[in-house]
């Protein structure tokens with residue numbers, strides 16, 4: 134399997150008062166199509182920074198981001214924006230749904246930005262797959278935490294992105310709901326042949342992922 138995401142020699146430092154703090158230090162990571170990996174690490178170890186760099190929301194100081202065989206590390210902001218729309222799906226800790234749109238309309242809007250084909254059918258299929266068909270006409274405030282997270286997953290997978298990046302998607306849920314969300318991420322990742330990275334603090338759900346890495350001193354150590 135060729136890697137969908139290939140991070141090579143990623144370096145990132147932040148200025149912390151007088152001193153420079155190196156958060157990612159020559160970090161390497163490869164994720165293949167259909168592969169679901171988890172990243173663990175203490176608070177402040179750089180997990181969100183790593184996802185931001187992989188999702189071209191933030192630039193690295195050094196290194197290469199190869200997505201779908203293309204080195205995008207030096208591309209313009211404009212190209213990064215279209216890559217984010219067409220090739221990357223994001224799921225965050227708080228679902229980040231828009232309060233004034235129904236679930237169906239959120240998906241419709243996201244899809245229009247990324248040119249999805251057979252839109253209505255794709256939306257219904259995904260909502261059905263994720264077990265929230267009955268939520269299509271509801272607004273976020275009418276949904277439970279787990280339902281909101283499912284809607285956010287539907288939105289992330291809508292355009293069949295090459296890469297899924299999820300930053301603590303189960304953090305606001307109890308263990309059973311958190312596990313369900315991880316299992317749905319796994320299922321969609323396999324079905325769409327996406328590559329998915331989930332940052333998590335929850336070691337109880339690691340049986341759901343293919344590989345586990347721990348971020349320590351700016352580098353990833355494989356544990357599974």
Ligand SMILES: Nc1ncnc2c1ncn2[C@@H]1O[C@H](COP(=O)(O)OP(=O)(O)OP(=O)(O)O)[C@@H](O)[C@H]1O
Pocket residue numbers: 147148156174175176177178179180181182183
């Ligand atoms: N934009 C920024 N400017 C300056 N420092 C930053 C910035 N973003 C992150 N940092 C610093 O980089 C380090 C890593 O932050 P990051 O948010 O990636 O950690 P994390 O592993 O996601 O932590 P958590 O588990 O708490 O979410 C922290 O010391 C943080 O203060």
Ligand SMILES: [Mg+2]
Pocket residue numbers: 180181182300
């Ligand atoms: Mg974080």
